[in-house]
Amino acid sequence: MADQLKNSLPKKPLLEIAGLTRRFGGLTAVNGLSLTVETGELVSIIGPNGAGKTTLFNLISGLDAPDAGAVTFEGGDVTGLSAERLAALGLARSFQHGRVFGNLSVLDNVLVGAHTRLRAVKPQIPLVGPLVELALALIRPPSVRAEEERLRAEATEIVRMFGERLTPRLDKPAHSLSYANRRRVEIARALALHPRLLLLDEPTAGMNPTETAEMLEIIRGLKAGGLTILLIEHKLDLVMQLSDRVVVMDHGARIAEGPPAAVAGDPAVIEAYLGHKAVGAANQDGPNQDGGRDAEGDAARILVAH
Numbered sequence: 192m193a194d195q196l197k198n199s200l201p202k203k204p205l206l207e208i209a210g211l212t213r214r215f216g217g218l219t220a221v222n223g224l225s226l227t228v229e230t231g232e233l234v235s236i237i238g239p240n241g242a243g244k245t246t247l248f249n250l251i252s253g254l255d256a257p258d259a260g261a262v263t264f265e266g267g268d269v270t271g272l273s274a275e276r277l278a279a280l281g282l283a284r285s286f287q288h289g290r291v292f293g294n295l296s297v298l299d300n301v302l303v304g305a306h307t308r309l310r311a312v313k314p315q316i317p318l319v320g321p322l323v324e325l326a327l328a329l330i331r332p333p334s335v336r337a338e339e340e341r342l343r344a345e346a347t348e349i350v351r352m353f354g355e356r357l358t359p360r361l362d363k364p365a366h367s368l369s370y371a372n373r374r375r376v377e378i379a380r381a382l383a384l385h386p387r388l389l390l391l392d393e394p395t396a397g398m399n400p401t402e403t404a405e406m407l408e409i410i411r412g413l414k415a416g417g418l419t420i421l422l423i424e425h426k427l428d429l430v431m432q433l434s435d436r437v438v439v440m441d442h443g444a445r446i447a448e449g450p451p452a453a454v455a456g457d458p459a460v461i462e463a464y465l466g467h468k469a470v471g472a473a474n475q476d477g478p479n480q481d482g483g484r485d486a487e488g489d490a491a492r493i494l495v496a497h
C-alpha cells in the first residue's frame with residue numbers, strides 16, 4: 192500500500208535549479224536560469240563561449256554562491272553548501288581543465304574520491320574523532336587493513352574502465368600523465384565518490400578524435416548503468432549522440448531546450464553560435480582564441496547541417 196502510494200506521487204527531479212543568478216560586477220554570467228534533471232537522464236548544457244556554462248556548474252557544485260535563486264538536490268535545498276558537503280551528498284564533478292593531485296599516483300587520486308565518500312557516511316565523534324582516526328591509521332588493525340584493500344580493489348576496478356590508457360599507469364604520479372589521461376583520472380576520482388549526479392565539464396576538451404570516441408563510450412556506459420549526468424560539451428556531434436535533453440545557454444540565460452534533434456534545428460540556437468562565430472572572427476582577442484580550437488565554428492556547421 193505504502194509502495195503504491197509512493198508510486199502514484201509525482202516524482203521529484205534529482206536536481207532542480209530555480210531562478211539562479213550570478214553577477215560579476217556589471218556582467219550577469221547566469222541570469223535567472225531554471226532547469227531540472229531527472230534521475231537517469233543525461234542532460235547537456237551547450238552554448239557559445241562565455242554563455243555561463245561553467246559558472247552554472249560552479250553554482251551547482253558549491254564552488255561559487257549565487258546572488259539569487261535556489262538549487263535543490265534530491266528534494267533538499269543545497270543552495271550555497273560547500274563543494275565538500277555536496278560531494279558527500281553525492282554530487283561529483285570534473286573540471287574544464289582537469290584538476291588532479293600531481294604528486295599522487297593514479298590509484299591514490301582515485302582513492303581520494305573513495306575516502307571523501309567514506310568520511311561522509313562515517314559517524315563523526317567531536318574532538319576525539321580525529322584522534323581515533325589517527326590511532327587507527329598508525330596501528331592499522333585488521334579491520335582497517337581490510338577496508339583499505341577493499342577500497343584499493345574498487346579504485347583499481349574504476350581505473351580499469353579506462354582500459355590501456357590508465358591501467359598500466361596505476362602507480363605513476365599524475366603529473367607524469369598526458370593531459371587526456373589527467374582528465375580520465377579526474378573522472379575516475381569523481382566516480383569513486385559513487386555520485387548520484389555527475390557533472391562533467393568538457394570531458395573531451397583537448398582530446399583527439401580517437402580519444403573523444405573512447406570518452407563517448409565511457410559516458411555512454413555510465414549512462415547505461417543508470418548514472419545521472421549533466422554534461423557541458425562543445426563537441427556537438429557527441430552531444431547529439433549522448434543526450435536525452437539539451438539545454439542551450441547564451442548570455443547567461445536558457446535560449447532553447449529539448450531533444451537533441453529539435454534543439455539543433457532551432458534558428459535561435461544556430462544564430463547564437465553563428466553570431467559568436469562572426470564576433471570571434473572579427474576580433475583576434477575574442478573567445479575563439481581558446482587554445483586554437485574552433486569549437487563554435489564546428490558547432491555552427493553541425494547545427495546548420497542537421
Ligand SMILES: Nc1ncnc2c1ncn2[C@@H]1O[C@H](COP(=O)(O)OP(=O)(O)OP(=O)(O)O)[C@@H](O)[C@H]1O
Pocket residue numbers: 215218220238239240241242243244245246247287478
Ligand atoms: N570569476 C569571474 N569574474 C569575472 N567574470 C567572470 C568570472 N567567471 C566567469 N566570468 C565571466 O562570466 C561569463 C561566463 O563565463 P563562463 O566561464 O561561465 O562561460 P562558459 O559558457 O563556460 O564559457 P566557455 O565555453 O568558454 O567555457 C564570461 O563573460 C566570463 O568572462
